[in-house]
Amino acid sequence: MGSDYIYQSQDDERLLHFRQVHTITDRFSMANTYLINDERMIVVDPGTELNVRQLQSYLDHFLHRTLDQIDLIVLTHLHPDHTSGVEALRKICAAPVAASAVVHHLLEGTRHNSSSMAHLAEHLLTGPLQYFDLFPPVYERQYKQVDIWLEDVVGLPGHPDWRVIASPGHTPESLCLYNPFTQELLCGDTVITIQGGAPLLRGSTNRQQLGETLRVLRSLQVHYLYPGHGRPILALHPLTNVDVEW
Numbered sequence: 001m002g003s004d005y006i007y008q009s010q011d012d013e014r015l016l017h018f019r020q021v022h023t024i025t026d027r028f029s030m031a032n033t034y035l036i037n038d039e040r041m042i043v044v045d046p047g048t049e050l051n052v053r054q055l056q057s058y059l060d061h062f063l064h065r066t067l068d069q070i071d072l073i074v075l076t077h078l079h080p081d082h083t084s085g086v087e088a089l090r091k092i093c094a095a096p097v098a099a100s101a102v103v104h105h106l107l108e109g110t111r112h113n114s115s116s117m118a119h120l121a122e123h124l125l126t127g128p129l130q131y132f133d134l135f136p137p138v139y140e141r142q143y144k145q146v147d148i149w150l151e152d153v154v155g156l157p158g159h160p161d162w163r164v165i166a167s168p169g170h171t172p173e174s175l176c177l178y179n180p181f182t183q184e185l186l187c188g189d190t191v192i193t194i195q196g197g198a199p200l201l202r203g204s205t206n207r208q209q210l211g212e213t214l215r216v217l218r219s220l221q222v223h224y225l226y227p228g229h230g231r232p233i234l235a236l237h238p239l240t241n242v243d244v245e246w
């Protein structure tokens with residue numbers, strides 16, 4: 001992994017940027033967990049407890065680093081297949097958990113009218129926030145696990161090279177993480193890959209929002225695409241041809 005890098009210009013050593021993302025997964029994994037191997041490390045989508053155990057042995061065997069060198073856990077969205085291992089991970093590393101501020105804004109805004117999450121879920125499914133088309137009560141557990149709310153475009157705390165890109169579509173709170181220097185994009189379930197097919201953009205009922213997300217992602221210079229499910233893609237323009245699932 002350490003030998004993977006991008007030459008921007010062979011004459012200019014300053015523009016040599018090492019790829020930072022490691023994929024922690026095996027054929028039994030339901031979802032991919034990613035590790036950003038910065039000076040301090042970031043775990044993106046801890047996945048299941050199995051993924052957390054794999055992460056632990058990966059750090060040990062391949063990077064010779066320890067769990068206390070993780071200083072941030074980021075959730076690309078709150079679905080359980082990407083978040084059920086958060087508690088297991090936090091038992092072994094004290095890093096804070098960060099997720100999209102969209103959830104926080106919607107929940108806090110709605111709480112003025114209701115203190116009940118059950119009522120909230122009902123309200124969201126039938127009320128004016130229809131674009132929040134799936135907000136299961138199970139989110140309550142994830143919501144309580146989040147320490148840091150991430151706004152669109154900001155750099156990650158302590159890791160300013162990694163930018164938050166709001167990418168509503170698969171879920172309203174979906175986000176991607178982008179590093180313009182290494183040209184890596186971690187895209188959660190906004191884009192997944194399926195063997196033999198083009199990258200798949202997963203949508204909801206809001207086509208306009210999904211179209212805007214695709215436009216934003218295509219405007220980024222990306223060479224490495226790391227999806228929430230399926231294999232990472234290394235390509236010059238991985239988002240030129242995509243299938244869209246409404």
Ligand SMILES: [Zn+2]
Binds near residue numbers: 229
């Ligand atoms: Zn998923």
